[in-house]
Amino acid sequence: MNGYAGYILRIDVGAKAFRKEVLDRKLAKDFIGGRGFVDKLIYDEVPVGADPFGPLNKVAAAPGPLSGIFTPASGKVQFGTLSPATGIIGDSNMGGHFGPEIKYAGYDMLIIEGVSNTPVTLVIDDDKVDFKDASDLWGKGSFETEETLKKQLGADFQIATIGPAGENKVYFACINHDFGRQAGRTGIGAVLGAKKVKAIAVKGSKSIPVADPDAVLKVGMNLYRKCFEKPGLAEWTPLGTAGVTPWVNEVGAFPTKNFQTTYFEGHEKIGGQAMKDKIIVTDKGCFACPTPCGKYSRLKKEGKDVYVEGPEYETIAMLGGDCMLPEIEDVAYANRLCDDLGLDTISGGAVIAFALECFDKGIITKEQLGRDISWGDIGSFEFLANIIAKRQGMGDLLAMGTRIAANRLGHDSIRFATQVKGLEWSGYDARWAPAMMISYMTADIGAHHNRSWAITFDVAKGRDTLEGKAKRAVELQRIRPAFDLIGCCRLQWVEIGFELENYEAMFEAVFGERTTWQDIYVAADRLWNMNRVRAMLEIPGFGRDDDYPPKRFMEEPVLSGPAKGKLIDRASCDRLLDDYYMERGWDKAGHPTKKTLEALGLFGCIDELKARGLMA
Amino acid sequence: MHLATIDKLCSGCKACQLACSMTRRKEVNPKRSFIRPEGRFPAPGDYIIKYCTQCGECANVCPTGAISKKGDIYDIDEDLCIQCGACVAACPFSVMLLLDGEKAKKCNACGACVAACPRAAVYDSDTSKGGRY
Amino acid sequence: MRIGVKVMGHAVEYFPEDKRTAWTYEAEQGESVKDLIVKSGIKSELVMNVACKGRIIPKDTLLEDGMELLLFTPVSGG
Numbered sequence: 001m002n003g004y005a006g007y008i009l010r011i012d013v014g015a016k017a018f019r020k021e022v023l024d025r026k027l028a029k030d031f032i033g034g035r036g037f038v039d040k041l042i043y044d045e046v047p048v049g050a051d052p053f054g055p056l057n058k059v060a061a062a063p064g065p066l067s068g069i070f071t072p073a074s075g076k077v078q079f080g081t082l083s084p085a086t087g088i089i090g091d092s093n094m095g096g097h098f099g100p101e102i103k104y105a106g107y108d109m110l111i112i113e114g115v116s117n118t119p120v121t122l123v124i125d126d127d128k129v130d131f132k133d134a135s136d137l138w139g140k141g142s143f144e145t146e147e148t149l150k151k152q153l154g155a156d157f158q159i160a161t162i163g164p165a166g167e168n169k170v171y172f173a174c175i176n177h178d179f180g181r182q183a184g185r186t187g188i189g190a191v192l193g194a195k196k197v198k199a200i201a202v203k204g205s206k207s208i209p210v211a212d213p214d215a216v217l218k219v220g221m222n223l224y225r226k227c228f229e230k231p232g233l234a235e236w237t238p239l240g241t242a243g244v245t246p247w248v249n250e251v252g253a254f255p256t257k258n259f260q261t262t263y264f265e266g267h268e269k270i271g272g273q274a275m276k277d278k279i280i281v282t283d284k285g286c287f288a289c290p291t292p293c294g295k296y297s298r299l300k301k302e303g304k305d306v307y308v309e310g311p312e313y314e315t316i317a318m319l320g321g322d323c324m325l326p327e328i329e330d331v332a333y334a335n336r337l338c339d340d341l342g343l344d345t346i347s348g349g350a351v352i353a354f355a356l357e358c359f360d361k362g363i364i365t366k367e368q369l370g371r372d373i374s375w376g377d378i379g380s381f382e383f384l385a386n387i388i389a390k391r392q393g394m395g396d397l398l399a400m401g402t403r404i405a406a407n408r409l410g411h412d413s414i415r416f417a418t419q420v421k422g423l424e425w426s427g428y429d430a431r432w433a434p435a436m437m438i439s440y441m442t443a444d445i446g447a448h449h450n451r452s453w454a455i456t457f458d459v460a461k462g463r464d465t466l467e468g469k470a471k472r473a474v475e476l477q478r479i480r481p482a483f484d485l486i487g488c489c490r491l492q493w494v495e496i497g498f499e500l501e502n503y504e505a506m507f508e509a510v511f512g513e514r515t516t517w518q519d520i521y522v523a524a525d526r527l528w529n530m531n532r533v534r535a536m537l538e539i540p541g542f543g544r545d546d547d548y549p550p551k552r553f554m555e556e557p558v559l560s561g562p563a564k565g566k567l568i569d570r571a572s573c574d575r576l577l578d579d580y581y582m583e584r585g586w587d588k589a590g591h592p593t594k595k596t597l598e599a600l601g602l603f604g605c606i607d608e609l610k611a612r613g614l615m616a
Numbered sequence: 617m618h619l620a621t622i623d624k625l626c627s628g629c630k631a632c633q634l635a636c637s638m639t640r641r642k643e644v645n646p647k648r649s650f651i652r653p654e655g656r657f658p659a660p661g662d663y664i665i666k667y668c669t670q671c672g673e674c675a676n677v678c679p680t681g682a683i684s685k686k687g688d689i690y691d692i693d694e695d696l697c698i699q700c701g702a703c704v705a706a707c708p709f710s711v712m713l714l715l716d717g718e719k720a721k722k723c724n725a726c727g728a729c730v731a732a733c734p735r736a737a738v739y740d741s742d743t744s745k746g747g748r749y
Numbered sequence: 750m751r752i753g754v755k756v757m758g759h760a761v762e763y764f765p766e767d768k769r770t771a772w773t774y775e776a777e778q779g780e781s782v783k784d785l786i787v788k789s790g791i792k793s794e795l796v797m798n799v800a801c802k803g804r805i806i807p808k809d810t811l812l813e814d815g816m817e818l819l820l821f822t823p824v825s826g827g
Contacts, residue, residue, distance in 0.1 A: 070634040179657040207645035217638040228748045232757035235800040244825045247797040285627030290734035292627040460763030
């Protein structure tokens, strides 16, 4: 099949066995690849009610049909699992070079199942799979792990690792790759840790079949050329995503002090310009990327060189603003700590900010921690990150994320647990941005920004009006996830205005048949609805109640800055939800209607809902 | 065309390798290309681009004289190649390619990598131009 | 004064139709970059940064004849 390697690799780490399976054409047609493949795999193969850390859960990793092809930024890979953080399907993507390498090794998806008795590194070298003992790496940081494996296996292996947080099943443990790229969200690193998989190393030597190689070359050259000709390519790249920091403050959306406010005094000291002036040593591109947002940095800590990729915007927002770290060196050091321990910087930042606020309010005490902690103090941050990753003392509870921690701690701390569906809210406050608010409320994995980044729509169309906001969120939830299916990064489209039409010429050259974005949007909608149904099957009563933001965003006005006094009250959230469900073809309870599921060909979902009495 | 590089511009994206393998082999396979950007991480955090400088080391060691200078480049006469691999071992930059069942192949300075490099890290030293400019 | 303007990023779709790629702005003495943005019918907040000769410049910079400006819209959400 053109664009696809044609096979799936299934690895049972318990039995130390593996099997190569032919890629199902119908799967490719209906779900395209990437996130479509991994979420469908979890939906089909992990039984409802399975323990995320038990032997029945699986981890899948899939590039997309354009991954590894001569197309701008075709380096994405998607991971999926039944998430420990949310209890529903969780997925997360990363750039770097891991996804293309899976394709060159001959696979469109890796499936990891079972539980190993002892720590293991999966070494995939084309058709061979080795189960390499990883006892010596267990407990080691992700940087040391990757470095050691590169030395042992060879520099041309692409390696994904987990840190101690993954080993210790921290609900927001990430997967690390290439000394600084992460699949951070929904705790997939913890599921790998439960399976005792310390690392996955892949090397491939194969070619990816395409329908018309001459056309791929010609179209590919043309796409790069078009990127080069975009005005501002040279000016955009130097700061990467960190460049947006001042803007997010100017529009009053920068998470600050656990979202108590949305403007961070002194944000200039942690933004992109400060990075460029003080710590960046090189741009670090993902596979085939013409506009590398990746910045690699070096700083001095206690006389020693510390290296880190980043910080990128989300990390700056969540570790800088939300935990109030005042200097770019602090943010970069905290970033490095999280990466090495294997903590997602978004949830990690949110959890630490939550803990700091609990401490302020006396909900967590000095006696419990054995020390004081304070906002903006890198020592406090390091202490908390360490006890969370190692699950020591209070860290054991915090390691389960803000929702569970708040429910156990009580004192109405759930009000300021900044999460939806159990996944922590990422780096944009939405109390003055209804389209962004409904985007966060309804994102399928929980409060994540990348499904729909709609804040510019709010700014353009009026930040106080609710009109048309849910509709725009649905549109973006179609376009942006479409990139997750094809295996490309969407930032060229967002950053330099690289037109969506450009990709369609490549679809035709690769697939040999005309494929439009519209075709992919249908698959994106199919996936969206399938994930919603799975959540209904998984969690009793799942629906509308799971789509509200934390009370803080509905009841506590922003304290300072440009958005001072703003909030989106519950009635407004209801209006947004009503509009959203209408646009999606869901009922008022937030459940997809039979008609909607039928139109998307999700007949299996209908049967399962009926079998459980969730659909008439 | 003479290839030249500025390592510090490289971001390790491998677009050069994709363009090379597509152009020379009509295959999507960066492993089968004649240029190698190599990252050095976690420290010092930089890239080195290994590419064919047309230095002629391969020609010096070829036992059958299959490799000779034609104009600006060293070229392989496939009829004379006995697939011994001496050129691969001798190449200072690891950019010779000898695949099973094939004759040895090398860079002919076609410039595909130059055209695709988003950073002009590999460029044409005759014109001092990269693909981006 | 004639100022050359180019724009970049996804949010140009929220700009007036004739302001989504490039245009020439006829400026009056004493006008700033911000004046140019507003008088071109663009919401100032939709411009994240302004670059001139490869450098980011403040929005209150005074316009000069022959300037070539590049307006960036906000970017994020990877």
